[in-house]
Structures are given as C-alpha cells and as structure tokens.
Amino acid sequence: MEVLKKEIKIPTIVLFVLAIILIAYFAPRETKISYDETEGKPWRYGLVTAPFDFPIYKPDAQLEHERDSIMRQYIGYYSQDKTRAERSITIFTNDAKAAGVASEYISYVQKKMNEIYSVGLISADDYEKIGNSNLKQLYLIGNDNIADLRAINSFYTSKLAYEKLINDAPQDELHIQTLQSLNLNNYLFDNIIQDAELSKKAKDELLMKVPFAEGNVLAGQKIIDRGEIVTPKTVHILNSLQKITEQKEGSGTRRNWMVAGDIILITAFIMAFMIYLQFFRSREYHNRRNVLFMLLMIVLFCVLTSLFIQVGINVYVIPFAIATIMVRTFIDSRTAMITHLVTSLICSLMVPFPQEFLMLQIPIGFVCIFSLRDLSERSQLIKASFFILLAYASLYIGVTLALKGDIKQIDPLMFLYFAINFMFVMFAYLLVYMCEKAFGFISGVSMIELSNINKPLLQKLSEVAPGTFQHSMQVANLAAAAASRIGANAQLVRTGALYHDIGKMTNPAFFTENQIPGMNPHDSLSYKESARIIISHVSEGIKIAKKYNLPQQIIDFIATHHGTGKVKYFYNSYRNAHPDEDVNEADFSYPGPNPFSKETAILLMADTIEAASRSLSEYTEETISNLVEKLINSQLADGLLKNAPITFLDIETAKTIFKEKLMTIYHSRITYPELSKEAKKHDEDAHSSSFT
Known part of the structure; x- marks a missing residue:
C-alpha cells in the first residue's frame, strides 16, 4: 500500500477512463433462467430465491379468458x-x-x-x-x-x-x-x-380491470428448494421469474442497445465528476493521488452493488455512506456530496428499484455531510452512524407509504438490512486510519490530535528546547491566522508549525532561543561548522519525524520551512572575514526544497518573521512593518516562494496579518504609577489607627 503514497505517473484522464471501463465491466448482466420443471415431481435443482420483487403472471389461457369475459x-x-x-x-x-x-x-x-x-x-x-x-x-x-x-x-x-x-x-x-x-x-x-x-x-x-398477475414475490423470498415437490403455483412463479428476467435483459439487438445505453450513462456521470473537479477543484484534479482515491471510492461501491445484485443480497446492507465520509474527511464536503451523487446515480442503473434507491440514498448523502460539518473528533463518526441509521429507517417508511400507500407494505426485514449497514458505517473510523496510511492523507481529526501539546514529541520539545517550543507556538498562531485569511488550510499549517523545528532537539543550545545569556557554543566554532549545525536541524527534524511516524504532510513543513535559503548570519560573517575568497554557498544553504503549497509558503514567512521580530530594539508600528516587508521581499527576491501556488495578493494579505499579530504580541504595556508621599502617609496613619 505504500506505493499509493508515491507520485502516480498515469495521466488523470486515463484514471477516469479506467474507472468507466471497470464499472461497465462489472455491471450486472441478467441471464435467462431456464428450468425443466415438471408438476408433481421433486425439484432437482438448488435453492431458488427471488433476486428482486416481481409479479406472478397469470397463465395466458386464464388471462385471455378473463379478458374475453370482461x-x-x-x-x-x-x-x-x-x-x-x-x-x-x-x-x-x-x-x-x-x-x-x-x-x-x-x-x-x-x-x-x-x-x-x-x-x-x-x-x-x-x-x-x-x-x-x-x-x-x-x-x-x-x-x-x-x-x-x-x-x-x-x-x-x-x-x-x-x-x-x-x-x-x-x-x-x-x-x-x-x-x-x-x-x-x-x-x-x-x-x-x-x-x-x-x-x-x-x-x-x-x-385494466383484469390484473395480469395474481400476487407478488418479494426480493429474497424462497421460491423452491432442492427435493421439494413442484406445484402448479411454483411453475407459475418460475415462469413469471423467467418472463420478467427476459424482459429486463432483452435479447439480441435490444439487449446490446441497453448495454450501450448503460455505458453512455456511466460515462456521462464519470465525465461530469471529472468536469466538476476541473472547474471547481482544479487543485484536486491535478493531484492524481486524490483523483485515484475518489475514483476508487466510486468504483468500489459500484462493483459491490453489482456483485450483491448478482448474488442476491439486498443492496441496502452496502454502506454507501462510507465513501461520502472518506471523501469528506480527506477532501471537502462539496466534493464528498458530488462523489455520493455520482455513485448513487450509477448504482441506480443496476438495482431493480431505482426510484426507491435514489430517494433513500441521496438524502443519506446530505445527512453524512451535515453530521460531519465540523469533524474534529473520531467519535463524531460514531454519532454520524446513528444519524444515518435513523435517516434510512425514516426515509424507507416515507418512501413506502408515498409509493405504495399501504403501511402493510413496510417490510420489517429492511430494518435488519439498515442495522447491518449501520454496523459497517461504525467502522469508518478504522478506514480513515487505513486510508491515511495507504494514501499518505492526513485528516482534520489527525491534525487536531497531532497539535495536542501533550503529545509525547511536543512534550519532549518543550522540555529539551523550551525556547524553540515557545517559538513554534508563536509561529503556529501567526501562520494559522494568515492561512485562514487567504483560504489555505489553517489547521494543517498550525500543526506543521508546531513540529517544524523539532530537529533543534538534537543540539538545542546552538539556537539562540534556547541559550542562557553569556553562553554561546558558537563562539568556539568556525562559521562553516556553526552553519552546518544550524542547517542540520532540518535533516535531524525529518529523521525524528519519521521515527515518530508523523504524516508526510507534516514532514513537508520541516523540509521546506527554510527552503533553499542561506544561514545569512554565518554566511555574511564568513564573507566579511574572507573578502577575497570564493565562498561555496552550498556550505551555508539549507537543502530545501522550497515551499510548494500555500501552507508551506506561509510557514516559511511566519517562521522567519517571528524569529527576527525578537531582535528588534523597539516595537512600533513602523519597525514591525519595515521588518515584515524587508524579510518577505527578500524571500521573494531569493526565489524561495516561486514554486508555491500563492499570489501576490495572498502575500500582501499575509503581510498585513503578520503586522497586526506582532503589534498585538509586542504592544506597549501600561506603566503603573507609584504612590505619592502623601498617599503613603495616609495609609500608614490609617493602619496605625486600626490598632488603637
């Protein structure tokens, strides 16, 4: 499953074509039923159950006689x-x-x-x-x-x-x-x-007053089993099943046209999903791993529906809501609803009761989305399962009464199917974990859990490198505020910020925020050696992250939070000490890569600004503004943000947020006035008089 985390080389359009082919291939194809039954003889075939609801047709002679009479x-x-x-x-x-x-x-x-x-x-x-x-x-x-x-x-x-x-x-x-x-x-x-x-x-x-049938057989109902005597009624039922099956399947050219129609509709639904992603979720469309994940959800449940129909198992035990939950968890709510609609429409082509099926499934998708609108705890998935069970039961009762107008038509067995469905949906939280591992995703729930400062790794950071821990907290606040304003994933950037400097735990004393005044271990090192130690906190952080099994998205923040920038303090110091020497810039540059998403770009800016802001001699609106402008413009000039999908407007917005937040953090405090001599004397007199 690790291969799913790697970059997928297959073109996106090919993934959609493969999905169409797979669904069309597994789509159920009715086969004619042919039994050599003889009244009064034992049934020599296996168990026969109704694959779907169907009427028991009257014999042709009986039907003709009744029609002639009327x-x-x-x-x-x-x-x-x-x-x-x-x-x-x-x-x-x-x-x-x-x-x-x-x-x-x-x-x-x-x-x-x-x-x-x-x-x-x-x-x-x-x-x-x-x-x-x-x-x-x-x-x-x-x-x-x-x-x-x-x-x-x-x-x-x-x-x-x-x-x-x-x-x-x-x-x-x-x-x-x-x-x-x-x-x-x-x-x-x-x-x-x-x-x-x-x-x-x-x-x-x-x-029309002459009914063509004399009763109905319900899906799953036993018709006859091996060894039972074939009665005239059994023959009528088997003949009716054969007739309705042949009608549903068709023959020759008609059947071929029906298959062609199904393929056209399946193609239309999948292409509609592709167009939605292109126009409204272009970032997801160009992420082949995400496209593969969503198409797998659609194909999986379409294939399951086909197999259940062919085997004769009621399709309502299939937990269609799981696909919606998975896409909602890792992508977004709107895409999850579109995925659910496409899956339901395709599956409706396979089921024998498409109207009822759609009337139940479409509202279930909305129930999933609404019950998980603020997904922050895994326990919410359990609550959503109960909402889905309740929705299925109430919708089924409503649909049955609306379509059949008879409360006696409500099948109690359907509630058992819904209960089985509910049990499957209950295990969605396990699938969330499995999908995270298989596809390298990170859910909102996982990010909330990772950002808990009581996590062992963050606790260790706060103990080993308390200054770095405080710096990470401040960066997280700055970056999350900017991410929210420009439409990036605030929770992701907050989580990444908390872990971006964990590599400093290897040599905490070599970083200024952790140093005791008057003790600087760099004093005894060369500039190159000091730069090497500072730069190594990136590679060390990646090692620690992998040791603690942090998601790749968090590791990306560690790797990119300095991009390919230089350790300018030591680089400039070395240049000044060796003005005539050609300096190897690689000795003073971080390995990168440069940020490649909005979130990693925001962290790079926030990290630099927060660290540099501590060196200001005074905190005024002008000094803070100049600092922010100077640092971010320098990053732009160095090309550190060129690979990130972030606009100049986004950067200007982020600058504004950084300035506002720094002004709030470093605002001047009120100086409390001292008591005057007269006030002190009054207090002393009042104090002494209380003992007299």
Missing part, C-alpha cells in the same frame, strides 16, 4: 358526421338533375335521405358486430359532447336505408321502376362513425 361489457363510442349526409344528398341531387329526373322524385329522395341520416346510418360490419355483442348498444356522442346510449337496431344500414327509400314510395310500378333506376345505393354513405380514440380508451379501461 370485454362483454364493452360499448364503443360513435359520432354522427353531418357533412357526409349533406355531401350524399348534394351528389344525388346533382346527378339526378343532370340525368333529367323529375323534380318530384328528387324531392322525395331528398326528404327520405334527411330522415335516414338524422336517425343515423352505420356500416353493415359495425351493425353486425354490435348486434352480436352481449349488450347490443353503442354510445353516440351528441353536439354537446355528451354520449347517449343507443340500441344498435335504432340505426339504419345501407340495406335498410335502401329498403326504406323504396318501401315508403307510392307502390305503383312507375315509381318503383324510376327509383330503382336511380341507383340509390351509390348515395348512401355511413354517417355513424366510430371514435377510435374514445373507443380504445374505453376498451383499455376495461382490460
């Missing part, structure tokens, strides 16, 4: 088309006049056609179909859009209408022959037309 109540919807009647009469009139038909015959036909069309003329097929139905009725939609129930025998067909035209005429041979010669059948158009949309809706409403 369709006997079906009544179609029709409307009367007035334009057809008008067009029919108009066509007849024009043709009759063109043929020279006498007007009396034309008037007769027009009158009868109006009577027929006002009653309604329906097609022979519809007339026969409705006449053979159970109810022999239809709904006729009137002008007011109100449907009236009409018996089918109240309408005309083209045959009945033709007979009416012939039979109602005077029954002499001339009239009959004349009317028959007009080919009246050609002018009888149906004007009672079926309303397809309303009729279909009425038919669908009837069919």
Whole structure:
C-alpha cells in the first residue's frame, strides 16, 4: 500500500477512463433462467430465491379468458358526421338533375335521405358486430359532447336505408321502376362513425380491470428448494421469474442497445465528476493521488452493488455512506456530496428499484455531510452512524407509504438490512486510519490530535528546547491566522508549525532561543561548522519525524520551512572575514526544497518573521512593518516562494496579518504609577489607627 503514497505517473484522464471501463465491466448482466420443471415431481435443482420483487403472471389461457369475459361489457363510442349526409344528398341531387329526373322524385329522395341520416346510418360490419355483442348498444356522442346510449337496431344500414327509400314510395310500378333506376345505393354513405380514440380508451379501461398477475414475490423470498415437490403455483412463479428476467435483459439487438445505453450513462456521470473537479477543484484534479482515491471510492461501491445484485443480497446492507465520509474527511464536503451523487446515480442503473434507491440514498448523502460539518473528533463518526441509521429507517417508511400507500407494505426485514449497514458505517473510523496510511492523507481529526501539546514529541520539545517550543507556538498562531485569511488550510499549517523545528532537539543550545545569556557554543566554532549545525536541524527534524511516524504532510513543513535559503548570519560573517575568497554557498544553504503549497509558503514567512521580530530594539508600528516587508521581499527576491501556488495578493494579505499579530504580541504595556508621599502617609496613619 505504500506505493499509493508515491507520485502516480498515469495521466488523470486515463484514471477516469479506467474507472468507466471497470464499472461497465462489472455491471450486472441478467441471464435467462431456464428450468425443466415438471408438476408433481421433486425439484432437482438448488435453492431458488427471488433476486428482486416481481409479479406472478397469470397463465395466458386464464388471462385471455378473463379478458374475453370482461370485454362483454364493452360499448364503443360513435359520432354522427353531418357533412357526409349533406355531401350524399348534394351528389344525388346533382346527378339526378343532370340525368333529367323529375323534380318530384328528387324531392322525395331528398326528404327520405334527411330522415335516414338524422336517425343515423352505420356500416353493415359495425351493425353486425354490435348486434352480436352481449349488450347490443353503442354510445353516440351528441353536439354537446355528451354520449347517449343507443340500441344498435335504432340505426339504419345501407340495406335498410335502401329498403326504406323504396318501401315508403307510392307502390305503383312507375315509381318503383324510376327509383330503382336511380341507383340509390351509390348515395348512401355511413354517417355513424366510430371514435377510435374514445373507443380504445374505453376498451383499455376495461382490460385494466383484469390484473395480469395474481400476487407478488418479494426480493429474497424462497421460491423452491432442492427435493421439494413442484406445484402448479411454483411453475407459475418460475415462469413469471423467467418472463420478467427476459424482459429486463432483452435479447439480441435490444439487449446490446441497453448495454450501450448503460455505458453512455456511466460515462456521462464519470465525465461530469471529472468536469466538476476541473472547474471547481482544479487543485484536486491535478493531484492524481486524490483523483485515484475518489475514483476508487466510486468504483468500489459500484462493483459491490453489482456483485450483491448478482448474488442476491439486498443492496441496502452496502454502506454507501462510507465513501461520502472518506471523501469528506480527506477532501471537502462539496466534493464528498458530488462523489455520493455520482455513485448513487450509477448504482441506480443496476438495482431493480431505482426510484426507491435514489430517494433513500441521496438524502443519506446530505445527512453524512451535515453530521460531519465540523469533524474534529473520531467519535463524531460514531454519532454520524446513528444519524444515518435513523435517516434510512425514516426515509424507507416515507418512501413506502408515498409509493405504495399501504403501511402493510413496510417490510420489517429492511430494518435488519439498515442495522447491518449501520454496523459497517461504525467502522469508518478504522478506514480513515487505513486510508491515511495507504494514501499518505492526513485528516482534520489527525491534525487536531497531532497539535495536542501533550503529545509525547511536543512534550519532549518543550522540555529539551523550551525556547524553540515557545517559538513554534508563536509561529503556529501567526501562520494559522494568515492561512485562514487567504483560504489555505489553517489547521494543517498550525500543526506543521508546531513540529517544524523539532530537529533543534538534537543540539538545542546552538539556537539562540534556547541559550542562557553569556553562553554561546558558537563562539568556539568556525562559521562553516556553526552553519552546518544550524542547517542540520532540518535533516535531524525529518529523521525524528519519521521515527515518530508523523504524516508526510507534516514532514513537508520541516523540509521546506527554510527552503533553499542561506544561514545569512554565518554566511555574511564568513564573507566579511574572507573578502577575497570564493565562498561555496552550498556550505551555508539549507537543502530545501522550497515551499510548494500555500501552507508551506506561509510557514516559511511566519517562521522567519517571528524569529527576527525578537531582535528588534523597539516595537512600533513602523519597525514591525519595515521588518515584515524587508524579510518577505527578500524571500521573494531569493526565489524561495516561486514554486508555491500563492499570489501576490495572498502575500500582501499575509503581510498585513503578520503586522497586526506582532503589534498585538509586542504592544506597549501600561506603566503603573507609584504612590505619592502623601498617599503613603495616609495609609500608614490609617493602619496605625486600626490598632488603637
């Protein structure tokens, strides 16, 4: 696991692509269930449990019979088309006049056609179909859009209408022959037309009254076990499971398209996470170790979800909250919530109940974030676990009632799953420790623990080098104040400041803050030897830090708090003593590296300023301001801050904070006035009179 602490050479975009490939590879692919079951025979396969909730479908013959029965109540919807009647009469009139038909015959036909069309003329097929139905009725939609129930025998067909035209005429041979010669059948158009949309809706409403299933099987419920007798009901259940599984899986091209759709969605969610990091957390995006950590959290829980579904274990025992807790602990709250959302959305593609799953998981992410908003103690992780358990239980009850509307649908077994989930989340504090060791992270909790001055190493520093300890405390206050103002990690820089000079414990007397007045061991050493001892406190500090297993982030402060700067006192003294000699600057320079983060840059500035401020002969606003400006400008000129992602505005802000803090530390104290002679004499008289 130590390899995870080292710099990762893989390009960031490749890490995201690998995450997509891994999730897509492990995504569950339903397989068809095929059993050779025979009623009345023992079951020769293993235990079969329901992998998800599914309905027990009725046999096709039974379903068809029930649908045929209810369709006997079906009544179609029709409307009367007035334009057809008008067009029919108009066509007849024009043709009759063109043929020279006498007007009396034309008037007769027009009158009868109006009577027929006002009653309604329906097609022979519809007339026969409705006449053979159970109810022999239809709904006729009137002008007011109100449907009236009409018996089918109240309408005309083209045959009945033709007979009416012939039979109602005077029954002499001339009239009959004349009317028959007009080919009246050609002018009888149906004007009672079926309303397809309303009729279909009425038919669908009837069919919906016939349930396609006769019960449900719940996820995890036993269907049959080896040796049990196969009953007709068992066959129905197994057939239903096979049918729903095939529907979920699809076949051939459809299944391939479904897989392609899943891959597209997985890619979209992961790319959205990448874009979020690029635009809003660019520092994290360019830190491949952090990206790897976050993607591992997403991939791990997506793969776990897939495996649990394929094995048949309820996914609610998976502690999804742990991923949120880990990212919140080592990165930040907003990124933790985005990570949780991406994980939940991808997992919802795998679970058989995506709506319920998302309605439970998304609020759980917010509960995690809110319960850990001020993470300063490991015990808070335990409290968060209880909040998560309570949230799961209450959300499940709410979702079940909202979606199913029946309190009896609440499954008590779900609360057992939530309890198992709770137990897993309880161990998050152990995972925090493991991730710190594996990835070289340092959490806020660890920093608070390390900054406790009762820690053995800090206690030893206060005893062996009390002046250095006080100096470190002052630097910690200065640096933390500046870090807070410019948006850096104040807790990290405070912790780093407390340990930055632990290397001075090796030779404490060689550092001015620990020296007794009049005793300076450097007096008997050469400038080069004194510089070597001073410089060595950096390497010695790194050794001590590693011995005490301090995190790498703290060691970085030790290594960079002087950067590659010089021990200028001894360097300048040597130059003055040997003006004609070419000086090897490496003998008087710290090994570095230079600060490479905002936090390490702040410590470098704060350390130099605090140490130099002790040498001022007087503490005024002007002297303190000049000191701060001179020292930090010198560090800039020497290039000690060039590798740190800190702006000139940040540096100016830090200068202001340093000046304010130093003025507060070294402000002039009030001189208490002495008692005058008269006041002293009064006190003496009052004292003596009290004994008389």
